[in-house]
């Protein structure tokens with residue numbers, strides 16, 4: 001299962017199509033936005049004090065195609081801290097730098113089925129870290145970021161995520177300070193992993209870089225561009241700059257499909273059928289390989305920490321835009337030897 005393929009992976013064919021016309025995408029996005037605008041379900045995250053201060057009514061979304069065209073609605077340019085959505089892109093950078101087999105070995109890629117900050121998930125699994133989308137695996141991943149010093153590692157993360165966004169991303173210093181003052185659980189997880197030999201740099205420094213990466217300010221527009229870069233074989237479709245290699249993208253998307261929405265990942269894939277990643281500030285990125293990505297921001301969350309309106313909007317658009325990777329239509333053939341109808 002884990003042996004290398006006997007040919008160059010960059011030559012493999014792909015199984016993807018195209019988005020509908022920009023006009024249709026625009027219309028469906030607008031309709032979905034209006035439909036969910038007054039949905040009041042969920043609650044804003046407050047375990048990071050700075051996040052509790054956000055206006056819960058904010059709601060914005062953007063769709064960026066793999067060719068760089070985009071359309072957006074509502075508060076698509078309102079900045080918020082990226083939080084766990086960063087895990088997808090830092091994993092992409094580390095997977096790219098180390099090779100996908102090394103991260104498979106050092107971090108793992110199977111879902112935990114448990115909440116994002118679960119300590120039980122570490123204790124219950126012999127490999128300790130299970131995947132890079134929950135806090136334990138994400139901090140282990142951040143500990144693998146190349147660089148001799150903390151600042152060099154941080155620059156690698158900030159530069160890399162900025163390449164995905166196509167603009168310089170900066171830290172929200174209030175969110176960073178607020179989380180740094182309250183993230184004892186993450187510090188504990190990092191030390192626990194270190195005890196098990198599953199942190200690959202100093203646990204406190206790695207927790208600090210992880211906290212900074214979570215505090216980077218983005219917008220729904222940025223998330224759509226970042227996702228579209230993963231949908232476009234690693235090249236940012238707006239700037240034309242390569243963020244990561246093409247084979248890295250399919251690995252990142254595979255991990256998102258199994259673990260991007262934590263213990264709700266199965267339901268997400270069942271209902272929506274494309275890889276996605278959520279964060280506690282209310283951002284979600286959903287990626288349709290070869291087609292593009294949806295970035296959405298709405299701060300009220302379900303109990304698993306996923307944006308309520310964000311999930312509904314993506315579910316609606318996945319259906320209307322034909323994004324579900326598992327959907328097919330009958331070909332019209334009735335049997336192997338029959339003529340088409």
Ligand code: DON
Nearest residue numbers: 083084116214278279280305
């Ligand atoms: O580590 C934390 O708890 C936060 N910086 C990020 C958690 C998060 O976004 C979970 N997502 N839904």
